[in-house]
Amino acid sequence: MSVLQRSQTVDVGGGRGRLAPDHAASLRRVDAEVRALIGRDLDINSAWRDPATQQKLREAYEHYLRYGAPWAPIALEPDDSVHCKGGAIDTDDHRDPRIVRILNRHGWRQTVYRNGRLVEEWHFERFANRDQHRFDPDPAATDPEEEDMFPVIYAKPSNAGTVYEIKNGRKRGITAVEWALIKAAYAAAGQKVPYARGRVTAEQLRGIPNA
Numbered sequence: 565m566s567v568l569q570r571s572q573t574v575d576v577g578g579g580r581g582r583l584a585p586d587h588a589a590s591l592r593r594v595d596a597e598v599r600a601l602i603g604r605d606l607d608i609n610s611a612w613r614d615p616a617t618q619q620k621l622r623e624a625y626e627h628y629l630r631y632g633a634p635w636a637p638i639a640l641e642p643d644d645s646v647h648c649k650g651g652a653i654d655t656d657d658h659r660d661p662r663i664v665r666i667l668n669r670h671g672w673r674q675t676v677y678r679n680g681r682l683v684e685e686w687h688f689e690r691f692a693n694r695d696q697h698r699f700d701p702d703p704a705a706t707d708p709e710e711e712d713m714f715p716v717i718y719a720k721p722s723n724a725g726t727v728y729e730i731k732n733g734r735k736r737g738i739t740a741v742e743w744a745l746i747k748a749a750y751a752a753a754g755q756k757v758p759y760a761r762g763r764v765t766a767e768q769l770r771g772i773p774n775a
Contacts, residue, residue, distance in 0.1 A: 565649040581611030584650030596703045610654040615642035620752035658685045671695030719764040734775040
């Protein structure tokens with residue numbers, strides 16, 4: 565599998581990024597099962613990455629290894645990264661064992677281990693030969709333009725310690741490690757984090773249903 569250009573990838577909808585066509589088809593089958601389970605598509609924080617973005621993440625990781633701060637997620641060189649080949653996703657839904665089982669049945673596996681220990685629970689790569697549903701019909705894909713009407717934003721009320729992710733009309737609190745990872749990914753892509761610090765009240769947040 566080689567590094568892919570943007571034109572060789574497919575938008576997976578919902579502002580979730582892009583994947584190689586065969587992996588995007590697998591994700592549509594995953595989404596159908598996840599939707600039936602929890603009423604929404606699989607959460608994805610990062611999917612295909614262009615080599616320039618991956619190189620910035622690699623440099624941030626090398627800086628962390630050398631100096632110990634700021635923290636940065638593990639990042640391979642672009643030629644070695646499955647993200648750059650359109651076959652990897654990062655998802656916060658790794659916390660739900662039911663969804664992990666769905667991903668596993670579709671060939672998506674957690675692969676980042678160090679000394680026998682899983683260190684990046686959110687990272688999944690697809691192995692087509694382990695996909696039990698690879699010959700299933702491709703469900704109708706959601707229109708990406710329609711899904712993009714509901715972008716993700718991050719909000720932190722005044723005098724609150726938790727940052728919340730608000731997406732598709734629902735909210736969830738994110739950990740400090742997740743927040744650091746999200747900010748690093750936006751910085752590497754040269755984009756500004758959609759962060760509404762202090763502009764959303766605690767009362768407004770209480771009115772948003774939990775994810």
